[in-house]
Amino acid sequence: MAACYHNNDSRVIPSTSTVVLAVPTIHRLPVELLVEVFSWTQLTHSALVRPRHHWTQLMLVCQRWRIIVVDTPRFWTTIDFADNFEWARESLSRSRNAAIDINLVGLEPKHLETAVGLLDSHALRLRSLVFYSNDTPDDLGLLIKLLFSHLPALEELTISLTLRSFAWPEIDFGLACDKHPRLHRLILEGVTIPREPQFYSRMKTLVLHKRCPVRGGAFMKRLVDILDNASELEELDLSHYEIEVSGDPQEDMVDLPSAPLIVLPKLRSFYMEHSVHTMYQILAALNIPPTCEHFHLRAITSVWGGGVGDDGTLRSVLVRLIPSHLRHLLHNAERLSITMSSRRYVIRDPGPLRSPPSQTASRADPDFPIDRVHILIANSGTTSLYLSLEDILHVASLTRLTSLTVNSERQDIASAAWEALLRSCPQLGTLIVSELLRGRPTHIFEALTVYESDERPSPVLCPALRSLSVESHLVAEGSILACVSSRTGRAPRLRSLSLRLVKPSFRTIQRELPAKLVKDELLGLCSLVDELVMR
Numbered sequence: 001m002a003a004c005y006h007n008n009d010s011r012v013i014p015s016t017s018t019v020v021l022a023v024p025t026i027h028r029l030p031v032e033l034l035v036e037v038f039s040w041t042q043l044t045h046s047a048l049v050r051p052r053h054h055w056t057q058l059m060l061v062c063q064r065w066r067i068i069v070v071d072t073p074r075f076w077t078t079i080d081f082a083d084n085f086e087w088a089r090e091s092l093s094r095s096r097n098a099a100i101d102i103n104l105v106g107l108e109p110k111h112l113e114t115a116v117g118l119l120d121s122h123a124l125r126l127r128s129l130v131f132y133s134n135d136t137p138d139d140l141g142l143l144i145k146l147l148f149s150h151l152p153a154l155e156e157l158t159i160s161l162t163l164r165s166f167a168w169p170e171i172d173f174g175l176a177c178d179k180h181p182r183l184h185r186l187i188l189e190g191v192t193i194p195r196e197p198q199f200y201s202r203m204k205t206l207v208l209h210k211r212c213p214v215r216g217g218a219f220m221k222r223l224v225d226i227l228d229n230a231s232e233l234e235e236l237d238l239s240h241y242e243i244e245v246s247g248d249p250q251e252d253m254v255d256l257p258s259a260p261l262i263v264l265p266k267l268r269s270f271y272m273e274h275s276v277h278t279m280y281q282i283l284a285a286l287n288i289p290p291t292c293e294h295f296h297l298r299a300i301t302s303v304w305g306g307g308v309g310d311d312g313t314l315r316s317v318l319v320r321l322i323p324s325h326l327r328h329l330l331h332n333a334e335r336l337s338i339t340m341s342s343r344r345y346v347i348r349d350p351g352p353l354r355s356p357p358s359q360t361a362s363r364a365d366p367d368f369p370i371d372r373v374h375i376l377i378a379n380s381g382t383t384s385l386y387l388s389l390e391d392i393l394h395v396a397s398l399t400r401l402t403s404l405t406v407n408s409e410r411q412d413i414a415s416a417a418w419e420a421l422l423r424s425c426p427q428l429g430t431l432i433v434s435e436l437l438r439g440r441p442t443h444i445f446e447a448l449t450v451y452e453s454d455e456r457p458s459p460v461l462c463p464a465l466r467s468l469s470v471e472s473h474l475v476a477e478g479s480i481l482a483c484v485s486s487r488t489g490r491a492p493r494l495r496s497l498s499l500r501l502v503k504p505s506f507r508t509i510q511r512e513l514p515a516k517l518v519k520d521e522l523l524g525l526c527s528l529v530d531e532l533v534m535r
Contacts, residue, residue: 027064034065035072073098077127081115082106088115092122099127099153104143106132116142123149128156128185140171148174155182161190161211175199184232188212195222197229204266206230207237224285228262236264238282239273239298261287261325273298276377280320288326293351295329296374297321314345315391317377322395329373330396334403340387341409342379347392349373389413390420402464403430412437418447422461429464434471436502441474449479450486463491469498484528497525498533 029037038058055075059066069075076094080103092100100122104115119126123146131143147157157180161171172192175183177199184202186193189209200206220243227233262285270288272279276299288295299321322330330336330349339346351372389406392398404425406413413435422428435442448465451458484494525532 027062031068034068035074038069038072039074070094077101079103080105081111085111085114085118089118092118097125099125101128101156102126102130104129104131106134112140113142116146119146123151125153126151127153128158129154130158132158132160132162134162144171144173148179150179152181154180156185157183158187159189159191160187160209177201195226197225200226200230200233202232203230204232205235206233207235208241209237210240210242212241220281223282224262227264227286231264232266233264234266235269236267237269237271239271241272241274243278243281261285263287265289267292269294269296271296274300276301276317276321283321283326284323286326288329290328290332292329294370294372294374296371298376298378300378300380313386313391314377314388315394318391318395321375321377327395327397330392332400333373333396333398334400336398336401336403337405337407338389338392339407339409340389340411340413342411344379345377345387347373347375387411389417393421393424398424398428400427401425402427403432404428405432407434408437410437412440413443415443415446418444419461422447423459425462427464428462430467431462431465432469436471436473438473441476441479442470442472443476444470445479445483446476448487449483450490452486460487460490466492466495468494468496469500471500471502473502475499475501481524484525488528494529496531496533497529 038055041055041058055069059069073094073096076091077098078101079088079091079095081088082103082105102119104112107115120142129147157175159173170192171190175186175194177183177196182202185205186203187205187207190211193208193212223241223243227236230236264286267289268291270286270292271294272282279297279299299317301317330347333349334352335350337346337348337350339348349372389408398404398421431444433442433444435444448461448468450460480497480499484497487494
């Protein structure tokens with residue numbers, strides 16, 4: 001117990017230790033520890049929706065906290081000139097000699113000139129710069145001059161000029177390895193990129209979008225030379241990167257059979273959205289390592305344009321889009337999803353369940369989920385692309401597959417196609433099927449049925465299957481009971497069987513779905529399946 005002292009007028013005077021204990025614990029923490037706690041508060045906010053300068057709320061708690069925040073340079077290093085120029089000036093002053101991160105997004109030309117003027121005296125500590133412009137700026141001279149200067153601390157650079165004028169000239173910001181020796185993250189759109197391959201030797205993230213010509217022409221051979229020197233790359237995004245045609249075969253094409261593959265041993269993510277012809281050339285030259293966490297392609301093809309290949313089928317597209325040296329990306333898939341329609345074909349491998357989404361990817365598109373492998377082939381032609389479910393077998397071995405989802409929209413899947421696919425999935429335990437083709441039943445039950453013959457019964461497909469979920473407009477009479485009964489004794493019992501019958505449309509002629517027939521079948525399945533679900 002703390003000691004107390006009594007004076008002559010009988011008032012109790014607390015000791016020094018009592019006064020110390022009366023101070024809250026948070027106010028007795030050293031400044032260094034409080035600064036570290038304040039820094040961690042930004043992790044409590046979403047990476048996509050993060051309020052600017054959220055730590056300023058800490059300045060309102062008490063005078064001591066305000067003094068700590070004001071006197072700590074790290075809290076003033078992220079400066080957005082779109083907020084307030086007075087605030088930007090104050091941040092530049094309070095950040096002192098610390099490296100700074102600058103955002104120049106959506107500024108009018110006159111404000112851009114003022115902002116760059118303020119940064120001129122702080123160029124040596126510029127760590128990252130983000131510049132976006134949707135309009136044609138009247139004058140980029142000061143910004144170009146800033147980037148042409150020596151920036152020893154610059155590590156990340158993002159410049160996007162989404163200009164409306166197609167006649168806008170090439171813009172060169174003077175990027176060079178001697179001027180920017182620490183630059184390792186580069187995101188560009190509408191900007192001329194250096195031709196010198198050694199510039200990319202330290203690059204870890206490279207994102208090139210529309211109108212990013214190489215000095216002297218962005219031909220295929222020069223792009224290959226650039227990537228061949230980028231051995232440190234961890235993230236590569238070439239979506240909509242425009243490959244020029246010079247007319248010179250030595251510049252336009254690479255002798256792929258004789259040229260060695262470009263090895264990117266540290267690559268963790270690869271994104272590309274382009275025509276299939278451009279993808280053919282780039283993917284044929286790249287060797288993606290098995291450790292790649294995200295491999296995403298959006299290939300655009302046209303039947304009339306000859307984009308589907310020699311025989312006009314999806315198979316020819318897949319074989320060229322996923323050459324033999326890249327097929328290891330799908331060989332080890334444990335979960336797979338296939339979506340088929342008249343206009344697109346999608347292959348998705350979400351990866352292991354324990355794998356969290358990457359927070360370093362350059363994209364945050366909710367329509368393009370962060371899967372381990374995501375391959376989308378879109379048909380922009382006027383006729384339908386000829387699709388077949390088993391075409392995936394030409395680019396992937398499914399021997400390790402444990403879960404498969406197939407969504408077919410207006411595409412009839414024959415029983416033979418199902419058999420060809422399922423024969424390659426010996427470890428498949430979960431199968432989810434959605435076949436919505438008006439007026440036609442699904443053939444999945446027929447494919448899984450074991451048929452008796454005079455010589456020997458047909459092989460049991462997917463012997464490890466324990467869960468089956470089917471959605472369709474129709475089912476063939478007796479197909480469900482025949483399927484489950486024929487597998488009894490030859491394969492483990494189904495733990496669950498789910499069936500959902502969907503009416504085609506309210507506008508079509510109402511026809512009675514075989515609900516009574518299905519109900520009669522379910523009565524015979526009760527002893528063969530652990531759990532039955534009828535929707």
